[in-house]
Amino acid sequence: MKYWITAAILVGNMIFQSTLLPFLQVFGIKPDTLMVLVCCFGLLGGSYYGLFTGLAGGLLQDILYGGSIGVAAFQYMIIGYLMGLLYERIIPGKVLIPALSVFCGSVVRGLFMMAYLYFSRLEISVNVGLSLVVLPEALYSALFMPLIFFLMSLLFRQRFMKKRWSFRRR
């Protein structure tokens, strides 16, 4: 059950991102809702859960829109894992830390992305990349976090989501 719900959320998000999200953009910047979800999953479900949802969501994005397969999967996987390290150390109901973690996650992904672009020999200056893409995207995504985090913590309170899926010993 947990796997199916997670998969449905990821596929649903992918469709949402590519159809509705372009209409929500502000100054050409769209929020990264996959990042928001992966952070939620990591924070609420642990490292393993964050790791594999990041991997799956990233792969889906790579297959549909990416050039080389694995770029987004790599980034979201690492971030999902890192978020999972905070598992059970944050209090559900508080939104500041989750929002902050999305912001940091987005910035880390942005830096990854600029490194990737650099190695693909695409000219991009660090200042322009940071100020025009990375920071606005991180900020916009962080604004989305409180609502989605609230919804996800409701979901994770259900019994079928209680199945542990983490690195820790039971």
Added chain:
Amino acid sequence: MSQFIKRWPLVIVIILAILLLVLIILTSGQRDKLSSMEGLVGEFITLVQEFLYKLVTNITKFFSSFRERRQLVQEYELLKERLVLLEQQQLEMDEVLRENQRLKRLLDFKQENNPIMVAGVQITGKNPGNWFNTMTIDCGSDQGVSVNMAMVNDQGLIGRVTEVSSNWAKVRAIVDGQSSISAIVERTRDNGMIKGNNTFTTEDGLCQMINLPLDSDIVVGDRIITSGLGEIFPKGIPIGEVIEVVDEKREKYITAIVQPAVDFQRLEEGLVVGSHDN
């Protein structure tokens, strides 16, 4: 095994990360055909996307139609005047065309074949990230689409088909940073390359025309069209209009900033065309 997984999570992360890096390197070159697994995933998602994308576009259109109404009246008057002018020009053009045909026949000019064309292509989704401008379309190799064909609409060039599956394909927009297309200035016939502005992320982004010769007298307002060089695209598809000319003396070339003819905010459908050599 499960004990191992629980005790060494970092090892799993590192193994997976290395596998992904290998995958990135393996798939980083130019790929023409998507694997069957990718094709299947895309086929399913494209179906749902197509429906939703159309729905949302129609809703947005409905709301923006109020705003555009006033503009339309003004435009209508202007266009009526222009129509008269254009009709006049059309007559002159017909005359020139007939003359041209006669001369061509005289020269035994090898008539170009009609380009291959796939009509009624729907855009089903856009890249969700802020880094690339790629999109998916609902036609693939079964409908006759192949890699390197041009995607156009009534306004001009949208982009180039980069990867094809049986019933869907990926298109890279001309404003994408990784896109580069051979083009000419319509008036002066100067050759150059149109590259996407990669900063730039914004969907109403601009393009740059680079490698223009130093003696080019390109000016603001010049129209840019595809050159047909490299035999990838048919010749003469409108790309956009020059809005700024950057003439840096240090550089060996002139660069022009080009506003694409296509409104990338409101893409719905188009044609896919290829030159007959594809």
